[in-house]
Amino acid sequence: MQMKKKIANWGNYPVMETNEVEFRSINELKQFVSSSTSAIARGNGRCYGDASLSDVTISTLKFDKILFFDKANGIFECQSGVTLDQILDVIVPEGWFLPVTPGTKFVTIGGVVASDVHGKNHHVDGAFSRHVIELSLMLSNGEIVICNKNKRADLFEATCGGMGLTGIIVSVEFQLKKIETSYINEKKIKVDDLEELLELFEANKHYTYSVAWIDCLKKGKGFGRSVLMLGEHAKLNELNDAQKAKGALALPKKKSINFPINLPSFVLNNFTVKLFNFLFYHKNFKKEKHSIIPYEPFFYPLDAILHWNRGYGKKGFVQYQFVIPFENKEGLITILKKISDKGWGSFLAVLKTFGEQTDLISFPIAGYTLALDFPVRNGLFNFLDELDEIVLQYGGRIYLSKDARMKANTFWKGYSNSKKFTSVIEKYNPQTKFQSVQSSRLSITAQ
Amino acid sequence: MSAVLLLGASSDMATAIARKFAQDKYDIILAGRNVQQLSEFKTDLEIRYKIRAEVVKFDALDFASHESFYKNLPFHPGITICIFGYLGDQQKAAADWSETENIIQSNFTGAVSILNIISEDYKLKRSGVIAGISSVAGERGRQSNYIYGSAKAGFTAYLSGLRNSLHKYGVHVITILPGFVYTKMTADLKLPPMLTATPEQIASAVKKAVQKKQNVIYVKWMWRWIMFTIKSIPESFFKKLKL
Numbered sequence: 270m271q272m273k274k275k276i277a278n279w280g281n282y283p284v285m286e287t288n289e290v291e292f293r294s295i296n297e298l299k300q301f302v303s304s305s306t307s308a309i310a311r312g313n314g315r316c317y318g319d320a321s322l323s324d325v326t327i328s329t330l331k332f333d334k335i336l337f338f339d340k341a342n343g344i345f346e347c348q349s350g351v352t353l354d355q356i357l358d359v360i361v362p363e364g365w366f367l368p369v370t371p372g373t374k375f376v377t378i379g380g381v382v383a384s385d386v387h388g389k390n391h392h393v394d395g396a397f398s399r400h401v402i403e404l405s406l407m408l409s410n411g412e413i414v415i416c417n418k419n420k421r422a423d424l425f426e427a428t429c430g431g432m433g434l435t436g437i438i439v440s441v442e443f444q445l446k447k448i449e450t451s452y453i454n455e456k457k458i459k460v461d462d463l464e465e466l467l468e469l470f471e472a473n474k475h476y477t478y479s480v481a482w483i484d485c486l487k488k489g490k491g492f493g494r495s496v497l498m499l500g501e502h503a504k505l506n507e508l509n510d511a512q513k514a515k516g517a518l519a520l521p522k523k524k525s526i527n528f529p530i531n532l533p534s535f536v537l538n539n540f541t542v543k544l545f546n547f548l549f550y551h552k553n554f555k556k557e558k559h560s561i562i563p564y565e566p567f568f569y570p571l572d573a574i575l576h577w578n579r580g581y582g583k584k585g586f587v588q589y590q591f592v593i594p595f596e597n598k599e600g601l602i603t604i605l606k607k608i609s610d611k612g613w614g615s616f617l618a619v620l621k622t623f624g625e626q627t628d629l630i631s632f633p634i635a636g637y638t639l640a641l642d643f644p645v646r647n648g649l650f651n652f653l654d655e656l657d658e659i660v661l662q663y664g665g666r667i668y669l670s671k672d673a674r675m676k677a678n679t680f681w682k683g684y685s686n687s688k689k690f691t692s693v694i695e696k697y698n699p700q701t702k703f704q705s706v707q708s709s710r711l712s713i714t715a716q
Numbered sequence: 717m718s719a720v721l722l723l724g725a726s727s728d729m730a731t732a733i734a735r736k737f738a739q740d741k742y743d744i745i746l747a748g749r750n751v752q753q754l755s756e757f758k759t760d761l762e763i764r765y766k767i768r769a770e771v772v773k774f775d776a777l778d779f780a781s782h783e784s785f786y787k788n789l790p791f792h793p794g795i796t797i798c799i800f801g802y803l804g805d806q807q808k809a810a811a812d813w814s815e816t817e818n819i820i821q822s823n824f825t826g827a828v829s830i831l832n833i834i835s836e837d838y839k840l841k842r843s844g845v846i847a848g849i850s851s852v853a854g855e856r857g858r859q860s861n862y863i864y865g866s867a868k869a870g871f872t873a874y875l876s877g878l879r880n881s882l883h884k885y886g887v888h889v890i891t892i893l894p895g896f897v898y899t900k901m902t903a904d905l906k907l908p909p910m911l912t913a914t915p916e917q918i919a920s921a922v923k924k925a926v927q928k929k930q931n932v933i934y935v936k937w938m939w940r941w942i943m944f945t946i947k948s949i950p951e952s953f954f955k956k957l958k959l
């Protein structure tokens with residue numbers, strides 16, 4: 270049963286006509302895998318570009334059963350289509366949290382592994398793959414295999430961050446993180462410029478969570494002005510009485526508004542400008558502000574507005590995220606300058622630091638990572654190609670999960686293990702049955 | 717809190733209904749043919765909602781087994797929801813008796829067989845709720861699906877009679893007419909969104925109908941008017957339509 274459908278991921282660019290199929294059991298999945306020649310897994314479509322689009326798109330969303338939860342030891346296992354928001358609903362009241370979470374909870378666990386996502390705690394806890402106990406995967410021949418750091422380690426390494434090219438992840442078992450409360454002890458710091466921000470990141474690296482919002486339009490004095498957000502899971506004795514009364518492990522109330530239709534892109538930008546200025550200039554907001562807040566606004570501020578991506582209009586947008594090693598910080602400054610001179614990007618960019626990671630194909634390497642949105646327009650891709658050159662020149666790379674447009678050679682140069690990665694794909698996915706629009710564009714799989 | 721028996725528990729609709737009731741702390745019995753897949757779902761329900769769930773093998777077409785199936789349930793369900801059904805292929809069915817038989821038995825005979833048994837028990841206990849998922853296709857026969865439609869028409873009539881007969885025993889019967897549904901059965905059809913319910917919408921409608929003791933519900937309100945209009949077209953004209 271196949272249905273031709275136009276789909277796009279979060280950036281609404283590119284839009285693709287594809288056959289989307291769903292499966293509820295391994296047998297059903299096997300039928301799809303054996304009958305297609307070019308297919309890719311798709312979770313909740315929260316990657317921004319073309320990574321989960323192919324001729325046949327195999328949606329995992331109906332494969333959504335929780336298989337195991339050891340409340341004493343925080344071990345959790347579920348099928349690949351379960352989303353993080355569903356997992357949080359189950360684990361938080363029992364005193365557990367996700368070991369690593371991206372900036373939205375509307376992603377599947379399959380997508381989390383395939384992108385090897387990083388959170389605000391990368392410098393302390395690494396990327397998600399570090400916490401995976403075991404994966405099971407359907408290979409291109411329909412066989413189900415289990416892998417982890419010790420068993421079929423090559424397959425495991427190429428699957429974490431491998432963008433679905435080794436097979437279809439069917440289930441994931443991973444270790445949770447113990448928490449005393451569902452609150453975050455947050456410290457917000459107003460930062461005057463980029464120089465100060467980078468110093469503050471260094472001075473606060475013992476914080477488990479850290480991230481900064483940078484004003485990308487500010488030039489000259491105050492270039493890189495920003496708000497740095499630091500956080501720890503709050504301890505029981507840090508809650509006030511009202512919070513205790515609600516229950517230390519209470520789930521936050523589900524509140525969200527829907528972004529109604531595609532609006533011209535300045536609407537969203539104006540909104541973020543206002544939000545930032547509010548934070549920055551509000552009279553109650555001194556240099557530093559401490560508060561104990563629920564985990565939702567801390568980790569998932571944008572999830573409160575469903576479909577905010579529509580705020581970039583019909584043509585869609587791309588998110589540009591790169592990482593540059595710490596020692597090449599002038600690379601970061603050069604790029605940020607170019608971005609603010611051009612004025613084409615979103616008003617806000619997100620900056621954070623990564624700790625050491627030396628996995629096969631995962632995005633993070635020790636350094637600074639910056640992410641911001643660019644509404645699609647004439648000349649944009651040329652401009653981003655220029656930025657790519659600078660990223661490469663400074664030893665950095667671009668995040669595959671956000672990418673919709675980079676040139677093949679930017680991938681091959683940026684990811685130092687790309688040759689080894691493709692050799693593992695050849696071993697487990699020999700006819701490159703699993704391929705995406707992205708993997709062809711980047712010449713990872715044959716075009 | 718009462719427990720819910722789901723007859724035909726592997727469909728998307730059944731999955732959504734089970735989760736909806738489990739969320740409100742009802743215990744759940746999942747009955748269906750695919751025991752392996754259902755046992756994964758049992759675990760899922762138990763972990764997510766901290767309720768008791770059980771899986772029991774059930775084959776709607778194996779009438780002889782229905783008596784012992786019901787007698788041996790692990791606990792008593794105060795609510796039974798009959799979900800199984802088979803859309804089939806009208807063209808194939810017109811030419812092939814086994815397809816026709818399958819459609820009739822899956823949508824009508826099988827349901828009558830098991831619900832007869834359950835309603836006798838509810839009658840004795842003087843309590844219980846039975847909900848049946850029937851179809852708007854049963855409201856008037858159309859050339860495109862009249863085998864399925866007539867089986868569902870039979871089921872709708874059965875539920876209506878059962879409601880009438882059990883009312884005095886305090887047993888409530890609900891007829892659910894979903895209209896189009898986004899499910900496995902319809903994944904390859906192009907459906908108009910205004911008339912098409914998601915499994916989650918149906919689940920909410922079923923739970924509300926159980927809690928508020930509604931009788932006949934159309935999940936999408938438009939269907940009530942559409943079926944009203946379709947039913948009022950004179951036969952002399954209706955027979956010439958391509959429906």
Ligand SMILES: Cc1cc2nc3c(=O)[nH]c(=O)nc-3n(C[C@H](O)[C@H](O)[C@H](O)COP(=O)(O)OP(=O)(O)OC[C@H]3O[C@@H](n4cnc5c(N)ncnc54)[C@H](O)[C@@H]3O)c2cc1C
Binds near residue numbers: 370
């Ligand atoms: C608002 C927002 C904030 C974000 N913040 C972060 C962040 O902080 N850190 C970060 O790392 N990422 C972040 N992301 C990116 C997001 O976490 C990843 O793109 C994630 O992979 C999306 O998961 P998904 O379920 O939507 O998968 P999709 O977007 O559908 O797919 C993503 C990739 O995973 C593959 N895939 C999905 N399921 C499977 C499977 N079962 N088996 C094999 N391959 C599979 C696909 O083929 C594709 O290559 C953010 C995205 C958004 C929209």
